[in-house]
């Protein structure tokens with residue numbers, strides 16, 4: 076318990092050290108505060124954006140885009156991944172495309188997406204979806220492949236059907252893999268939202284970053300940026316927690 | 328999934344030698360053919376989806392005009408300028424984190440935060456700080472790569488087996504020798520995995536940064552052709568970037584086979 | 594000539610959080626002749642490994658000294674080489690490179706250390722496997738690498754901590770035989786910890802029996818069986834007498850410590 080507390084305290088100290096050094100550097104003219112900004116300026120910018128409602132509006136847009144894009148990615152990723160896992164031919168057919176989507180800088184297609192889907196919301200959701208569904212699909216497939224053959228044989232030996240094997244063995248035992256993929260997908264979806272907003276929208280946290288940057292309002296850039304960082308960490312922690320819960324059967 | 332004794336046609340197909348390669352190949356060829364038919368016949372507007380024939384022609388033009396080569400070189404240079412120091416810094420930082428509890432407690436949360444945040448969000452700031460030229464791209468690459476390398480180095484080092492260190496200590500190894508001869512090689516497979524992650528992140532990072540704002544480079548070209556509504560050229564460029572990524576990962580695999588052949592078992 | 598002297602050696606492991614320090618070795622005394630083969634037996638947890646680690650200077654004694662040729666040892670070094678129960682090979686190095694490591698740490702030039710390593714690899718019969726990695730070898734072969742590695746630095750004392758403990762019975766006998774051959778050739782001083790009573794007798798010039806934890810030396814038994822010894826010696830009446838003596842001593846210790854785990858470990862044959 077004490078150990079844990081010390082850990083958290085030191086982690087916090089790390090942040091405080093960074094902020095302190097930064098503020099000092101800005102005040103003593105070691106770094107140009109207009110370019111580099113400073114914690115105090117950022118705090119002021121934060122208060123400003125909070126009061127005006129800008130921050131909240133950005134956050135809301137991004138959160139909705141994220142939720143929809145990621146939600147779709149889970150549904151499509153799991154279904155596709157399981158299908159690939161259960162059927163080799165499907166796997167071999169889809170595999171090259173999956174890897175292309177996974178490995179290529181999809182954002183390069185944003186102008187085409189804009190023409191197809193319109194500027195803004197739908198494009199952003201699509202980028203988030205495209206970036207994240209692949210890792211979920213790949214992991215779901217790996218989950219099916221990792222199923223212990225002896226469990227399948229046991230179900231068959233007791234007169235189970237192929238259906239039983241799928242629903243009683245394969246699906247439950249791929250859950251940990253699917254969750255791991257979903258967790259990787261989280262980060263990628265968030266990345267997708269920001270990319271989409273930066274290039275294909277004029278709304279949301281990602282867009283605000285580019286807009287403030289173009290105006291050289293460095294302190295203001297940090298507000299949506301830090302919000303995103305906090306969001307990323309929070310989502311990741313929450314998912315780790317959830318994953319731990321859902322996987323408790325594994326430890327039993 | 329051959330759980331039934333009687334084999335369907337599909338099972339038999341999928342169990343043929345090299346099934347993955349040729350079924351995948353056939354699927355890709357069919358896809359390209361369909362795309363060609365749909366695009367070339369304007370069943371769907373070809374300026375939106377292009378088609379393989381047009382893409383091939385565009386690739387030829389871009390390559391022969393020298394435009395592609397020059398810009399690819401710029402991107403490659405930025406990538407190398409960011410990635411090489413990231414390897415060094417990442418390994419040193421990771422070692423520091425692994426060997427010093429204090430350093431880890433103080434700075435690991437910062438690192439994890441950096442890792443979870445979408446890297447691209449930093450790019451506008453980096454451009455303000457480092458300008459629209461190459462430097463901001465190299466810095467983006469560096470930041471994209473350094474974090475996974477450092478995190479994996481830490482993980483790798485912390486999984487060092489006590490027996491390796493014990494054996495060296497028994498022969499009177501110094502601390503430096505233990506790091507160089509036991510800890511680093513032991514962590515190498517995990518560091519390599521970190522490098523693979525880093526390559527993916529860094530490529531996307533450098534391209535997106537160039538797309539955001541730049542004066543040259545592949546990302547700059549993508550942006551130019553995008554705004555001109557030239558789908559074919561975009562496909563060529565995306566293909567080139569993916570190809571570069573695949574090549575890096577392939578090279579890394581080969582390197583890994585040389586550096587860590589003992590992993591064949593694991 | 595007395596080569597290795599252990600005097601009043603005591604070791605307390607520092608307390609875990611909220612606990613007391615643990616006395617692992619209370620007062621060990623031992624003198625080993627040059628070229629002698631000494632085996633060490635004792636109930637599990639009595640501090641045998643601790644004793645070897647202290648001699649190797651991998652641990653610092655709470656009290657007492659270890660002297661090699663009259664000089665107190667302070668740091669690990671190639672004059673005392675360890676062979677580990679878990680082999681402790683480096684998985685990313687080939688057999689050759691694993692055997693070279695001791696010399697490499699001493700910065701012996703490549704060509705020379707390669708020659709030396711090859712010589713010992715040949716001695717343990719692994720010449721055909723020089724370029725193999727540890728995971729490609731059987732347990733017995735891995736420990737041969739461990740032994741070649743220890744021998745390669747030409748140590749004065751070879752410290753072996755249950756080197757055959759991870760091997761199955763048959764391989765174990767073969768390895769024992771091979772070790773004796775090697776020892777008979779160049780007469781290194783050997784300290785050999787084992788749980789196997791037959792092994793302890795069969796290999797030794799002298800058997801050191803340790804008490805239950807905290808360990809100290811309670812008895813030393815000279816083994817006067819003729820050398821060279823073959824496997825057949827195990828069925829001789831003399832061997833049986835040693836076996837019985839040792840068995841009784843250990844049983845007593847185990848009973849005194851009241852540890853079932855210890856009883857199982859020493860009584861497994």
Ligand SMILES: Nc1ncnc2c1ncn2[C@@H]1O[C@H](COP(=O)(O)OP(=O)(O)OP(=O)(O)O)[C@@H](O)[C@H]1O
Nearest residue numbers: 606607615617636637638639640641642643644806
């Ligand atoms: N690092 C340590 N910290 C605290 N206690 C330890 C440590 N290492 C060993 N011990 C304890 O010291 C005692 C002696 O350990 P040691 O490993 O020397 O015994 P051993 O005679 O080699 O046992 P075995 O026959 O099982 O190998 C044991 O009771 C053990 O639990």
Ligand SMILES: [Mg+2]
Nearest residue numbers: 641642643754
């Ligand atoms: Mg022991």
